[in-house]
Amino acid sequence: MTAVPPIPAPVRVDPRDLRLPRWVIVWLTVSAIIQTYDACYVLLGPLSHEGGPLAAMWPGHVFYGSFDHRYAQFDAFGSAQSWANLLEVIVIVWALAHARRWSGVVVALVVTVATFWKTVIYFLVEISSGLEMTRQSLERGDLVGFLMVAVLPNAFWIAFPLAVVIVLGRQVLRVGRAAGA
Template identity: 30%
Template sequence: MVTTRASSSRAASVEPSFASSLPPATPSAKRIARSKSNKSSSSSASSAFSHAPTTATLVWLAVSLPLVIWDTGYVLLRPLSMPGGSLHWPVWAPYKLYGEVDHIYGWKAFHAGNGFTSAQGLLNAIETLMYLWYLAAWLFSSKTEGGARVLSGRGGARATLFGYAAAVMTLSKTVLYWANEYYSGFDNIGHNPLNDLILLWIIPNGAWLVGPTYMIWSIGGDLINSLNSTSRSKRD
């Protein structure tokens, strides 16, 4: 009897100490629930992004991209693409006139070794690839929501950001192009009569100020709205 009571008392003393050494279950369960909640909220926030290019954006890209590819080919293939070159006719024949209007595209800048023309042509190529990525994502990876094709999710957000960045690059480069003429005393275009300058230089180059500015405003608005909704969901 004494032995039985002693062993039972030892067992009773071990059980509380063993139980006290176990970690509490409730905080761990709370952490798991909180982690699942955070994951679900972050995934829902990322999937909430959506962007649909406006009709004006698509029209601008449909018009501008072929022209930029044409222009980039002329610039990067000089002198073969210039008057007298083996590639000049018929693809780049109109550049004979434009090279006389804007000497940065003509023989004057080429013989002077002016690197600005080729540098902006290289940037044109990079911008074009970014625009094509944006368009390809919309054409092949978009979803239909409310009758419209939209870019959504992380991949859609990435493509939209590329389109926005390309528009910023285009606008910045065009402003630099105009500023280069201003600070050089209009060295490359100052010889033109005013009517020719307006028709053949100001209007064509002005379009590359308006189009990218609109894209920045349009795409940037969707990006800002997405950031606002994400920040609100995190606060909630």
């Protein structure tokens, strides 16, 4: 006769760890809107670019394109990143629809890691190319414009996702520890 193993005690997890924090929901919502808007600008070029019939819908992007030529003209990397943005938005919408479930936390963590690294890669591609797409603003002596338009806004796309990754990563770690106890 085989001994029956004892039934483990129920895992005690803080219910707040099983759902997305409100500020993360706000960030993901804003992120999805911006990523969709941004991807449409890039993928609809040249219609959406300066001089195109749809350019008035993206005045900020047309201005940004004067600092980052990846946005002012077709660029394969920029196009690929825009398609990745749209895929991320689909995953974000799924995570938001499951914001009160553990699965929403895990999926939000995964998609935010993707957002973070995609932005880091964007910077690394630009740096590795010798600032191929942004150098012209420095060559015309516009260091402040370069920093305020090309660098600072993009830095938010590293800082905010990193904050989300830290917060959701800690949640996943706490739930994992509780389940392992």
